[in-house]
Amino acid sequence: MGKVKGFLKPCLLAAAIAAVIAAVVGGITAGGTGAWAAPAGVALAALGFAGSAAAVALAETFDLRLTLPMALITYSVKLALVLTILSIVRTAVPDALLPFAYGVIGGAVAWLATQVVWAYKAKIPYIELDSRS
Secondary structure (H helix, E strand, O other), rough: HHHHHHHHHHHHHHHHHHHHHHHHHHHHHHHHHHHHHOOOOOOOOHHHHHHHOOOOOHHHHHHHHHHHHHHHOOOOOOOHHHHHHHHHHHHHHHHHHHHHHHHHHHHHHHHHHHHHHHHHHHOOOOOOOOOOO
């Protein structure tokens, strides 16, 4: 679980910044509806990624071989959840659909870009280090 905590802080910070930017851009382009729908989409993306990371880390505590099945399960659940929420938004508040969807995309891009930068800079050994040396 410690490995997960390493990238969660910068990714959540990037998502928070993206949410503020999304609120401003959404407000300018779509008015009051865009001002809340776009950051809500960013929040949905961030919660999905954080939840997936936590679920995979939890599966790793039981057995390393469970991480791939857990990642695939969480991906499927996340995709179904996002599509369901987009459908609900389209039905309940049609004007909010486009800013919300752009917020989801922006949140995903911000999260993934931050995670890539973190992984690039992280000191992660790619071989097993012998403790006797």
